[in-house]
Amino acid sequence: MAKITKNQKEALAKFDKNTIYSLSDAADVVKKITYTKFDSSVDLDIRLGVDPRKANQMVRGVVTLPHGTGKTVRVLVLCTPDKEEEAKAAGADYVGLDEYVDKIKGGWTDVDVVITMPSVMPKVGALGRILGPRGLMPNPKAGTVTMDIGKAVQDVKGGKIDFKVDKYGIVHASIGKVSFEKDKLIDNARELIQTIIRLKPAAAKGTYMRTIFMSSTMSPGIAVEPKSVTT
Helix, strand or coil, rough: CCCCCCCHHHHHHHHCCCEECCCCHHHHEEEEEEEECCCCCCEEEEEECCCCCCHHHEEEEECCCCCCCCCCCEEECCCHHHEEEHHHHHHHCEEEEEHHHHHHHHCCCCCCEEECCCHHHHHHCCCCCHHHHHHHCCHHHHHHHHCCCCHHHHHHHEEHHHHCCCCCEEEEEEEECCCCCHHHHHHHHHHHHHHHHHHCCCCCCCCCCCEEEEECCCCEEEECEEEEHHH
């Protein structure tokens, strides 16, 4: 069994792991039990009452967090020359097409989001085996395959994230940083949860929002009462 560190002992002593906290109290606890030397991410793990193996119970969507994620998002735009200035003006970190397609084929994936346009998807589609497993493949449903390149870049830089339920029925998403004010973490959490509720599949039976846990990088998970988020 792994040895518990001093910081882990202190963290576990500051909350009751058998208690289900309100969203507000959970945010307080997470901020108190984070001991990393860097600005840790704050994450939500939301277990849904769905069977992701069935196409009619898949939950996937996008949400723009009102206060952003606190992360520096590196954006690559794969586009035709006439769209390059629009992408650069919007703040894209890398802009081009053939040279970046070749770089990706060579194994380069040092970006967080890839945005492209419909007309170049045949070239981008050939990169699916590389981009897909890394969660970087552009997708029209996520707004990353579009003619409105500038807006797509601004949205991503401004806190737009996409999420997808995993094979265990859990949505994992970052809602900010420990350095965020508590109210900003709460606002971001509510926005994510409300979006997931709106996406409830008609085929889902029973309790939809089963459990919610909030944690920071390397911290224990804090159980959150779902009703404190949805009301």
